Amino acid sequence: MSGTKKKRKDASTNCSDEEQKAPGHLHECAVVGAEKQVKHRDEAEHITEGNSVETGPDKVEMTGQSLVYTATKDTLFGQKTTQNHVLSPEWVLGRESSIPVFCLQDHDKLIVLYAGAHVGIIYNHTSNAQHLLQGHSHQISCICVSEDRRWIATADCGSQSMLIVWDSYSGIPVQTLFDCHVGGGVIAMAFSSNAKDLVTLGGEKVQRVCIWDWTSEVRKPFLWTELSPEHGFQDYISFKPTDRTQLLSGSKSHVLFYSWAKGNLQYFAMKPKRSILAEVQKALTQPSPGLLQNADVLFCKSVFHWENPQILTPILGSIMVWDVMDDLVENQYLPVEKILLIIQLMKHPISVLTVTDGCFVTGSTEGEIHFFDETFTYLTEIDDLNLDAVTSISFSKECAEEYLEDCFLKAKPFIRNFVVSTASLKVVHVNAQNNIQTPLLQHNPLQVVACHPSQPAVAMGSQDGFLKVWDYKNKVIIGSRAFDTDRDIQCVTFDPKGLYLAVGFGSGSVRILDSHTLQSDQEESLRSTTKCIHLITFSADSQYLATADSGKGVTVFHLQRNEGPLLRWMYLGRYCSHYKPIVDLLFGVSPGSTQPRLLSLGMDRQLVEYDLKKSVTNQLLILSSERIEQSATPRCMAWYPPLSREHFLLIASDQYKMKLFNSTTNMCRKTLLGPTYGSPIKQVAVLPKSKEAKINAYHLAYINEDKVGLQILPLDGNPYNSSAVICHPAGVSALSCSYDGRFVFTVGASDCCVFSWEINLNVLEAAAALGGKDMFPFYSFLEGGRDGKFYRDMEDFFYYCQIQVYGPDLIKKGRVPNEIPLSEVPSLMRAVGHFPTEKEIEDMHNEIKFSKYAETGKHVTDINLEDFIKLYVNHRPAFGISIDEIYQAFCISGRTDSTGQPVLLKHELLDSLQLQGERMTEEELKQCFATLLSLNEDEEKEETLWGASGGAECSVESVFQRLPEEISAETFIHSILGSTSSVEQSGRPSSPN
Structure with missing residues (x-):
């Protein structure tokens, strides 16, 4: 129960304990210590403002004062901020329910502090403004404020967790502590009454309590102790207001009392007896029969008595009083008579004390x-x-x-x-x-978002059936509705004209509302299934509405006259067109006509188009269904903007690829490397064309698992044309763009918050320009870059292809063009280490062959080295083929041997290669295995891997005989493929269920 004492160093002062207890002196000490953290930032800002900074060999002197030192209560919302990022959070709707709301000011201005996802939010209710404390890359786990409300501390629990101390007057971060609690992050913390000490409680398996002098330059706690797991998981901690050497924390079953008056941090654990719990049970207005049977007592957060040496613990409707003397920790004993019970303080359970x-x-x-x-x-x-x-x-x-x-x-x-x-x-x-x-x-727990097509309004829906429309220009709610019968809103969308707002529910029903009044002309909801509606979209002419549900079905409703002049939405039909979940649903317009077309995309890799023209009531017809991927799983789709004469459909997959398909023939016309920011893209949206003369281009907004980003169009695979920021660390579920392309809205999958992101395209364009022009960004994808060995090898292989095609004599005469025929592309790809399938080779040929057909009407039959490098960068796997993928394939296709290793029988492996997927012939298999096993035809006596000898002419049977009857994943990886990596080194995946 004792911790390790470390030498403590005061920041910027040599003050005694008595001096430190003086509130004014300690406040000044904290400010001075904070100034050190912002010193370099202040210098830069003073330089920008024109103030001189004299530099010497040993020091830097500032002529101006610190922004923290000079800040007042009016500073934060009185300053103007400029946006210097591609995407900047402009507003947050929603908050983290597990984190308290703090009152910072309420005299002249009403200002509160709370958390939303990974940012702290200082909300000025008087002026309806927000200031966001940005700095965390994980969801904020706890917040605390100093007694005078000057200092704010925020912390998270992710990998490489952070603790940041902010100045509430200026919004400037004045201290950052990294990995305060390795492996668990900070789950609770508190300032001492003088604001100089900060205690943190970690979330490790064996929890630690650390006390920091956060104003010091020393980034280590001066006191800490480990807690025994038998006392339960502690989830809060606080200082005694009148004595900073005493603290308390609590779990569901124990209250811990700490003291470091003797120089090291020790604690004593307190737990009530069962007889006391029985008394509490009797005093409760509505008794809980299972209370005494539960192992946990379910304490509320305890507090110190401000005068008496006591700790007060709420338990249900009562208060338990513990008498804690100064020697309690040393003696490790609390007599029974020191526990008093106040019965029935309230009629209902106490939730806050x-x-x-x-x-x-x-x-x-x-x-x-x-x-x-x-x-x-x-x-x-x-x-x-x-x-x-x-x-x-x-x-x-x-x-x-x-x-x-x-x-x-x-x-x-x-x-x-x-x-x-x-x-x-x-x-x-x-x-x-x-x-x-x-x-x-x-704030309701928001989970869906959709922007109005022509007004600064965004619709948001919640799990409890609450729908509201928010004016993001004036930051006010302009409409709301609560649904009683249908709850759990899963998706919302406006029609292209902004007349209707469609709402899809988890019950399978659909409501079509007037976008202004949020009322419906049809009293009953539209329903064709009991499955959850998760996608909903209107046609361009607002005559059709389509939904996709969790039952893998697509439903279409048609706006038509039923009886009289009134228009009503009528059920057209439902079709279970996919055998795996539907990931996207999209309306478009048939080329050369105004006839709407509807497409759905599923995880089954099928792109399905529906025949709306021939469909009749209760009979939705399929026009076409085509498999668009071999191994990748599509995630989303969108219509590519008109950047050429050819019309394309953009589809993104889980292999970090973005493909352009001809909108008429569904031919894959281009494969491009997409953004690789930790996870694949899951939703895309094309922004309206920028009206700025310097930009005048289209851009693509996208989200992946936890980030939102922008991509410059046209797509070419250049990584510098893309940028992304963390938007919801726990996961983002939906994306929507404003009608003018100035804002992007994202909604969290579990944090229930909606973020409004302001877009700065000038910053994106500037960042792309810094990446270089022409081929320079693509050279960075090659190992060693333009001057590396890999590029030289690629260049040599390209010239070898020219020699093979044109002959050495023609080359000597200098008549060889700079290209090679498309027929040489597969061989060259394999020579540089990428082994495409026949379908991928076909896509490569089509990509080059038809690259200029829409403009010139002619096919391209040759490719130069630079275009080949782009083709290689965009088509090869984004992160190569890992050993884990091979191991996973054996787990799926094989069985487990006595050692727990996945294995395949030889005939199973050969049958799979010859009968499944792109089938290989026996001769192709012979050539592959002969090469992999180093069976050189010119060597008559070669000792094989298993002790057999090879002949001068290896037959198919002789090659296959070299393979063992039972092939494990390790054997295939090391002995056949010749890889030196092990599954353990790369992180073995778990076996599939």
């Missing part, structure tokens, strides 16, 4: 807020809040003089204004003087 100005404040699961004095005598309550379960209460540190005077004259308890948050994501500010309640936030 906090302390303010000599009062205990409780919030219940029924939304009640009560105030008690130091002896737990009832003082008052705040009623008529109409709240659900309270999750946090934060009191203001500001107080008007007239309020203090009023409390004194009327002899009523002094209660500060406060902010309360609830389990339903509701946040309310309460003016304690006049009992005025101000709703600040009402």
